[in-house]
Amino acid sequence: MTSTSTAPTLILGARPYGEEPTDILLAEGRILAMGEQARGHAQDLEKVHELDAAGLLALPGMVDLHTHLREPGREDAETVETGSRAAAKGGFTAVHAMANSSPVADTAGVVEQVHRLGRDSGWTEVYPVGAVTVGLAGEKLAELGAMAESSAQVRMFSDDGMCVHNPVLMRRALEYVKTVDGFIAQHAQEPLLTEGAQMNEGDVSAVLGLPGWPAVAEESIIARDVLLAQHVGSRLHICHVSTAGSVEIIRWAKQRGIDVTAEVTPHHLLLTDELVRGYDPVYKVNPPLRTAADVEALRHGLADGTIDVIGTDHAPHPTQAKECEWSAAAMGMTGLETALPVVIKTMIATGLMDWRRFAEVTSEAPARIYRHSQQGRPLQPGEPANLILVDAESTQTVDPGGHASKGRNSPFRGMQLPGSVRATFLHGHPVVLDGALNSPLKQSQAQRKVTS
Amino acid sequence: MRHLLSTADLSRTEALSILDTAEEMAAVSTREVKKLPTLRGRTVVNLFFEDSTRTRISFEAAAKRLSADVMNFSAKGSSVSKGESLKDTVQTLEAIGADAIVMRHWASGAAAQLAASDWTDCAVINAGDGTHEHPTQALLDALTLRRGWTAARGEDPRGADLAGMRVLIVGDILHSRVARSNIWLLRTLGAEVGLVAPATLLPVGVQKWPVSVFYSLDEALASGPAGGPDAVMMLRVQAERMGGAYFPTAAEYTRRWGLTDDRLAQLENHRTAAGAQPMILHPGPMNRGVEISAAAADSPMNQVLDQVSHGVSVRMAVLHLLLSSSERNTA
Amino acid sequence: MTRSPETSHVMSASDMDRALTRIAHEIVESHRGIEGLLLLGIPRRGTILARRLGERLARIDPGFDPEQSTGSLDITLYRDDLRAHGARTPEPTKIPGAGIDGATVVLVDDVLYSGRTVRAALDALQALGRPAVVRLAVLVDRGHRELPIRSDHVGKNLPTSREERVSVLLDEVDGVPREEEAVVIQRHAATSSPPATGSPAAGGGC
Numbered sequence A: 001m002t003s004t005s006t007a008p009t010l011i012l013g014a015r016p017y018g019e020e021p022t023d024i025l026l027a028e029g030r031i032l033a034m035g036e037q038a039r040g041h042a043q044d045l046e047k048v049h050e051l052d053a054a055g056l057l058a059l060p061g062m063v064d065l066h067t068h069l070r071e072p073g074r075e076d077a078e079t080v081e082t083g084s085r086a087a088a089k090g091g092f093t094a095v096h097a098m099a100n101s102s103p104v105a106d107t108a109g110v111v112e113q114v115h116r117l118g119r120d121s122g123w124t125e126v127y128p129v130g131a132v133t134v135g136l137a138g139e140k141l142a143e144l145g146a147m148a149e150s151s152a153q154v155r156m157f158s159d160d161g162m163c164v165h166n167p168v169l170m171r172r173a174l175e176y177v178k179t180v181d182g183f184i185a186q187h188a189q190e191p192l193l194t195e196g197a198q199m200n201e202g203d204v205s206a207v208l209g210l211p212g213w214p215a216v217a218e219e220s221i222i223a224r225d226v227l228l229a230q231h232v233g234s235r236l237h238i239c240h241v242s243t244a245g246s247v248e249i250i251r252w253a254k255q256r257g258i259d260v261t262a263e264v265t266p267h268h269l270l271l272t273d274e275l276v277r278g279y280d281p282v283y284k285v286n287p288p289l290r291t292a293a294d295v296e297a298l299r300h301g302l303a304d305g306t307i308d309v310i311g312t313d314h315a316p317h318p319t320q321a322k323e324c325e326w327s328a329a330a331m332g333m334t335g336l337e338t339a340l341p342v343v344i345k346t347m348i349a350t351g352l353m354d355w356r357r358f359a360e361v362t363s364e365a366p367a368r369i370y371r372h373s374q375q376g377r378p379l380q381p382g383e384p385a386n387l388i389l390v391d392a393e394s395t396q397t398v399d400p401g402g403h404a405s406k407g408r409n410s411p412f413r414g415m416q417l418p419g420s421v422r423a424t425f426l427h428g429h430p431v432v433l434d435g436a437l438n439s440p441l442k443q444s445q446a447q448r449k450v451t452s
Numbered sequence B: 001m002r003h004l005l006s007t008a009d010l011s012r013t014e015a016l017s018i019l020d021t022a023e024e025m026a027a028v029s030t031r032e033v034k035k036l037p038t039l040r041g042r043t044v045v046n047l048f049f050e051d052s053t054r055t056r057i058s059f060e061a062a063a064k065r066l067s068a069d070v071m072n073f074s075a076k077g078s079s080v081s082k083g084e085s086l087k088d089t090v091q092t093l094e095a096i097g098a099d100a101i102v103m104r105h106w107a108s109g110a111a112a113q114l115a116a117s118d119w120t121d122c123a124v125i126n127a128g129d130g131t132h133e134h135p136t137q138a139l140l141d142a143l144t145l146r147r148g149w150t151a152a153r154g155e156d157p158r159g160a161d162l163a164g165m166r167v168l169i170v171g172d173i174l175h176s177r178v179a180r181s182n183i184w185l186l187r188t189l190g191a192e193v194g195l196v197a198p199a200t201l202l203p204v205g206v207q208k209w210p211v212s213v214f215y216s217l218d219e220a221l222a223s224g225p226a227g228g229p230d231a232v233m234m235l236r237v238q239a240e241r242m243g244g245a246y247f248p249t250a251a252e253y254t255r256r257w258g259l260t261d262d263r264l265a266q267l268e269n270h271r272t273a274a275g276a277q278p279m280i281l282h283p284g285p286m287n288r289g290v291e292i293s294a295a296a297a298d299s300p301m302n303q304v305l306d307q308v309s310h311g312v313s314v315r316m317a318v319l320h321l322l323l324s325s326s327e328r329n330t331a
Numbered sequence C: 001m002t003r004s005p006e007t008s009h010v011m012s013a014s015d016m017d018r019a020l021t022r023i024a025h026e027i028v029e030s031h032r033g034i035e036g037l038l039l040l041g042i043p044r045r046g047t048i049l050a051r052r053l054g055e056r057l058a059r060i061d062p063g064f065d066p067e068q069s070t071g072s073l074d075i076t077l078y079r080d081d082l083r084a085h086g087a088r089t090p091e092p093t094k095i096p097g098a099g100i101d102g103a104t105v106v107l108v109d110d111v112l113y114s115g116r117t118v119r120a121a122l123d124a125l126q127a128l129g130r131p132a133v134v135r136l137a138v139l140v141d142r143g144h145r146e147l148p149i150r151s152d153h154v155g156k157n158l159p160t161s162r163e164e165r166v167s168v169l170l171d172e173v174d175g176v177p178r179e180e181e182a183v184v185i186q187r188h189a190a191t192s193s194p195p196a197t198g199s200p201a202a203g204g205g206c
């Protein structure tokens, strides 16, 4: 399906899902062979590039359901090109670009533009997310059908950054996306309970004198929406779950058979509101950093399947948006290039999760939620060659200055984190090699058919 | 001590050092020559992102009595969206040659950010940041309380703390930087603190503070081993803005949480363990008829004018201690 | 590199006693009596020495009332070298009785060195009023003056180098027993510490 000028690659001695070492032959965008047969098949091919992967893990390319690429409108913060580079370096073979660009991705025109920019970049697959309501204003449904039928074939709709708080509108949106086999990704935040909110409401906000963002503002919306989804029989995805109470509500909903999936960000798995004490706006994010008890509940929720996926909520901002008073600062953190190390630190190193589950939450589950056919596939012969090689033993100190993203607002700055992405293959093409950007996947525009 | 950002950062020794220094500063104001040469050649900038003539004048008087040069910079309305950033403003002041920046800001944490940044090496004095803290107000309140507390016992205020004193803080605790600064400082000095407010004006998380909490002012006024407080601090309440949201009406607020004539009479009749009348404090400006009755505002028990003069002494002490140690590592 | 200092005693408790007694006599002689005499010690050790001098003056002339004629004069807020020395909580200034106008003020300090403390004391006095005469009494004069200031009454002249440190150890301040009070010199063989006083601090505005 994909014809590229990419030479075949023979990966030597990588450990799929951290298991027994094996050879993997990539050609024509697919995994051609594995194990004993890989070397044999390679002899039949010309110009095979051999890659020594001894000690490295092979994992399916990661899929991010929650990325802010800022283009169109805020190209000073990020562009599809720079965000795609960051994604490739971080090990993502597909990202989903949230709709809060300027103009908002609420028409077929804008989603097609973002989709085309992503394809032209060639570092990762870029799927635009469509807005649920016109201008994210929460008043009128956007043209969901037109976006679904556009060349971008949008299936995921979200007003992320804003909550679809009107219960009737949310009900209608859930119902309407059934007609295009789509789903709604809700940013759960009751707006009246969070007016002017600056950080998690609790012990720390009380001392710091910053207006609080109470957990109940998230939990009440999730409770309402799972019941709505059950009532109308629709698919609901909850973005960036951040509280212990939310985990409990989602667990309850899943037990009732409600078709809900949930996402957690790497930063909510590691950081707490204690970091706000110095008023450094790099820790300002929405939903806010919560307490250690919330972090613990999120980790266990992710381990036991209550939470389905990791979503980065990668939110780059220009320096001046963070170099100011806390209450004037923008919300959000970069995340694409630190997601894998943070998940290793919080979930693998703690023994809460094995590599099979890692592949599930970073790749297979998000792909399944979007109904991708070429992403999140098992590492098996015949499957698309979207995979990464990971050095899980190494440790890096996070230096945002070295990131491919334009954003320097990483809350992990200076932290020592385990694991690094050594190579990323996008349809068999090494977009990242030796931990550095290699070259984008170039293909003619007509050739890519991204969803089935 | 390099900056004064929060009373939570002050040790008992540091707090007493400021108060003792302030006592000497107060003594100077009674001398023939009220001016001290201490900060000759140093420049103090009052950087106010929010109007507060009272606080600015107090700092200005303090700096001038210490012979510092004073510059007033009003940056009201300035914000990242509208104009110059805090960073640019501060770097400008640095270039002008400021030694200390006294900053009033609408954003909680602005002073802490400034002190932590590499935008300036100046000593930073927090003159009120958002709804976070107002440390010099708490210090002047403590100076006032300590004067009264020791006078009732015939003791020298120097070196004394407030151990055993019982202070009620009444009103909008949630939005009050004065309350936060006072709570930490009073606790450091050994006083017991009771907060009195409608539950809507207490922060979530107050349960973990080292204070007792009362929803009823009458109950609070009758509490404690002496059957009443040693001091009552009334906070300003913006009844017009809050009525209907945080409490039903101004009238209901006054009835339940105001220092009314009846409650004033109760305080007048109360005697502390040392046999004195309790003190009434208010950070000003007072809303007569809302949180405090006219009679309570004018009562001899009310320390509000002493508070103003103590404000200058405390700010002189802070400027002296910060600016004369600004090039030393505190040993 | 700083080596641990060697310490040597240059005055014992009884030496100090004798010196104070001699100074008390000198003061009475030079002032021709005790009328209008006011002893002001510079905190903290000067205050204690002034009190001890006052006790001796009362023994020489019972008309001298130490309560009414000794006090203390804090100079912290008048120093010009705070940047080099760092902030100190000021000690109380206590001026007894009728104040300093027209009085013969004897400033009392433990060690006379650069003269900057005395200069600050003169400024502090000026802010309090106008004495008729100001004199200076010190327990030790170690030299190295940076200002045209001299002492009228000296317990001991002590030639020192700038690298040395002279300390007067007193019961009330240092907690040594009265009979072990002393004046000691500490010598630093090689020192990286700045001069004890004097040169204006480097650096300038922050």
Ligand SMILES: [Zn+2]
Residues within 6 Å of the ligand: A160, A161, A162, A187, A239, A240, A286, A287
């Ligand atoms: Zn969101």
